[in-house]
Amino acid sequence: MSSLWDVTLATLVKDIRLEWRSKDALNSMLFFSLLVVVIFSFSFDPNAEESRQIAGGLVWVAFLFATVVALNQTWARELRNQVLDAYRVSPASPNGLFLAKALGNFLFVSLLEAVMTPLFIVFYNLRALGPAWQLIPVGILGTWALVVNGTFFAALSLRTRSREIMLPLLLFPISIPAIQGMVEATRILLAGDGSARFWIVLLLTYDVVFTTASLALFGTILHAE
Amino acid sequence: MKRAFSILWVLTGLLLAYGTYQALVIAPTEQTMGDVQRIFYYHVPSAWTAFCLFFTNLFASVAYLIWKRPKADALAVASAEVGVVFCTIVLITGPIWARPVWGIWWTWDIRLTTTLVLWLIYVSYLVLRRFSDTAQTPVLAAVLAVFGALDVPLVYFSIWFFRTQHPQPVMGKGGSLAPPMLHAFLINLLAFSLFGAMVCWTRYRLELLKRDVEQAQALESLAGAEVSEKASLPLSRSAR
Numbered sequence: 327m328s329s330l331w332d333v334t335l336a337t338l339v340k341d342i343r344l345e346w347r348s349k350d351a352l353n354s355m356l357f358f359s360l361l362v363v364v365i366f367s368f369s370f371d372p373n374a375e376e377s378r379q380i381a382g383g384l385v386w387v388a389f390l391f392a393t394v395v396a397l398n399q400t401w402a403r404e405l406r407n408q409v410l411d412a413y414r415v416s417p418a419s420p421n422g423l424f425l426a427k428a429l430g431n432f433l434f435v436s437l438l439e440a441v442m443t444p445l446f447i448v449f450y451n452l453r454a455l456g457p458a459w460q461l462i463p464v465g466i467l468g469t470w471a472l473v474v475n476g477t478f479f480a481a482l483s484l485r486t487r488s489r490e491i492m493l494p495l496l497l498f499p500i501s502i503p504a505i506q507g508m509v510e511a512t513r514i515l516l517a518g519d520g521s522a523r524f525w526i527v528l529l530l531t532y533d534v535v536f537t538t539a540s541l542a543l544f545g546t547i548l549h550a551e
Numbered sequence: 552m553k554r555a556f557s558i559l560w561v562l563t564g565l566l567l568a569y570g571t572y573q574a575l576v577i578a579p580t581e582q583t584m585g586d587v588q589r590i591f592y593y594h595v596p597s598a599w600t601a602f603c604l605f606f607t608n609l610f611a612s613v614a615y616l617i618w619k620r621p622k623a624d625a626l627a628v629a630s631a632e633v634g635v636v637f638c639t640i641v642l643i644t645g646p647i648w649a650r651p652v653w654g655i656w657w658t659w660d661i662r663l664t665t666t667l668v669l670w671l672i673y674v675s676y677l678v679l680r681r682f683s684d685t686a687q688t689p690v691l692a693a694v695l696a697v698f699g700a701l702d703v704p705l706v707y708f709s710i711w712f713f714r715t716q717h718p719q720p721v722m723g724k725g726g727s728l729a730p731p732m733l734h735a736f737l738i739n740l741l742a743f744s745l746f747g748a749m750v751c752w753t754r755y756r757l758e759l760l761k762r763d764v765e766q767a768q769a770l771e772s773l774a775g776a777e778v779s780e781k782a783s784l785p786l787s788r789s790a791r
Contacts, residue, residue, distance in 0.1 A: 475698075482691050486683035495678050499671040500698055503705040510713065524712050528705065535701055543694050546616065550687035 333422025334429070341430040344403070351399050355392040355438045362388040363442070367449055377450040382512030385446055386505060390472060393435050394497070397476040398490050400427050405484070413548070420545040428477040428540075435469050455518030464515070464522065467529035468508035474533065475500055478540040481547055504532045556752065563749050566742035573735035581732075587651050592735055594644040596743030597637045598666070604634030604747055605673065612696035615689055621762065624689040627696065629754035631676055637747055638670045664710045665703065672699040 345351055366384050370376075404410040413423055446452065454461070476497050483492035511525035574592035581588035611627035614620070645663065646656040657663065676699065680692050728736060 478698075482694065483679070483683075485685055485687060486679065486691075488682065492679065492682055495675050496695065499668065499675045500702050502668050502671075503702065503709040506709045506713065528709055528712075532705055535705070536698070539698060539701055543697065546690060547694060550690040 330419045330422045330425075333418045334426045337423055337426030338430055341426065342433070345430075345434065351396040351434055352437065355396050355434070356441060358395050359388045359392040359438060359442050360445070362391060363445060363449055372450070374451050374453075377452060378455070378516040379513060381446065381450050381452055381516055382509045384450075385443075385512060386468065386508045388442070389435065389439060389469070390498075390501070390505065392438055393431070393472050393476055394494050396431055396434050396438075397473075397480045397497075398493055400431060400477060400480050401484050410484075410548075420548045421541050423548070424477065424481070424540065424544040427481075428474050431473045431477055432470060435473055436465075439465060439469065452516060454516050456515040456522070458515065460515050460522055460526070461512065463526055464508060464511040464529065467526065467533055468504065468511075470533050471504035471508070471529055471536070472501065474537050474540055475504075478536075478544065478547070481544070504529060507532065556756075559745070560749055563742065563745045566738070567746060570735070570739040570742040573738050578732050578735040579729060584652050587648055590644050590648045592739045593743075594641060594648060595736070596740045597640040597644065599740060600743045600747035601634050601637035601641055603744065604630045604637060604751060605669065607751070608634060608673075608676075609696055609700045612693035615693045616697070621689075622759070624693070625758040625762065626751075626755055627689075627693065628680065628758050629751045631673055631680075631696075633747060633751045633754055635670065635673050635677060636750075638666065638673065641666060642670060659710070659714070661707065661710045661714055665707050668706045669699075669703060672702060 363384075366388070370380065370384075372380060401410070404413070413420075476493070479496045479500075480489075480493055483489045483496060486492045507525045507529040511522040511529070514520055514522040514525070570592070574589055578589065578592070580586055607630040608627050611623045611630060615623040615627060649658075650656050676692060676695050679695055680688060683691060
């Protein structure tokens with residue numbers, strides 16, 4: 327039970343089963359981002375050309391806020407019955423735990439995006455003028471960028487006062503380049519306005535840098551005395 | 552050590568006074584910008600000092616993660632706080648200068664944006680320290696400092712690309728400084744570096760003192776609890 331992948335798989339399966347039974351995170355994320363979509367739509371009331379220019383920003387801001395909702399529940403679940411303390415004293419690899427949590431969040435946020443993207447397309451009358459298939463790598467890399475740092479900072483803010491407020495305060499400043507990458511790439515692809523290559527490479531770099539940093543430092547966070 | 556501390560403070564005061572005299576009286580008025588250019592003698596040294604302090608914070612944080620010495624953490628607190636103050640001065644003096652010279656308070660230029668994001672990251676660092684006062688705080692804060700440092704190059708590149716795609720009004724920063732201006736600038740650079748280091752050192756000493764006091768109080772209350780426990784023991788036994 328101590329190899330990295332065993333721990334990852336066991337925790338991931340457990341989290342998916344818990345989420346499948348309660349659907350807490352998914353339901354709250356879905357409803358939350360639906361509200362954001364509707365409120366943005368009322369606030370801006372854009373035409374088709376304006377939609378292409380601003381939709382990238384709207385979509386990702388909606389997903390960012392929804393992700394925070396999910397992230398806040400990730401570790402709180404493990405605090406009940408001192409599960410996290412049990413992890414701490416067990417010989418299981420901390421990185422296995424971290425990877426499982428990050429992958430689980432990635433799965434939930436991807437599900438949310440799969441449901442919400444058609445809604446965005448309908449509400450904002452979107453039609454991509456650039457190579458639309460590139461939105462898939464942008465989506466995957468962007469979601470991982472939000473989730474990997476989010477999972478890490480959710481664990482970091484676990485033992486602070488009012489941790490639900492702490493998480494966005496820590497996560498948003500660090501995420502600024504990633505958010506800029508996602509928003510710009512999406513805008514370029516929707517408006518057919520040049521190449522999104524630089525932004526995809528930036529997102530990839532961001533993901534590699536922060537996944538490495540998270541894996542290197544998660545043990546320190548978990549065992550912090 | 553205490554003596555050096557006082558002497559250096561006096562030296563800092565003298566240098567700051569001399570630098571102010573150089574910047575406001577001796578340095579010639581700039582031809583196109585006028586007197587508002589003099590803000591440059593405070594703006595750039597403040598930026599330099601802020602960046603040096605943020606580097607100090609990163610080194611102290613990494614040192615803390617490796618060796619777990621409380622002194623490294625105290626230095627990290629001191630440098631982050633003082634760095635945020637100097638960075639705030641940069642962000643305030645910048646627009647005051649930009650409004651008459653560029654005609655706008657703010658532009659999403661590479662240096663401005665990177666400085667702003669750096670400021671945001673370090674404010675979130677201070678917020679974390681404020682919201683968490685457990686024994687783990689130093690480790691958590693040090694980890695956040697490392698993440699922030701990794702973030703800054705990415706911010707820089709993303710803004711750099713963003714702005715080369717969307718051209719900006721050219722900024723009249725080229726050309727070299729006239730010798731008296733350069734002299735005033737260098738004096739102020741030295742004075743502000745020393746000033747920043749001294750404020751940071753003072754804050755560092757304050758932090759160490761604060762921790763000593765907290766430790767003494769904790770020990771005292773612990774001793775008090777032991778005494779009252781001993782006093783109450785016979786009572787509870789006789790009650791049984």
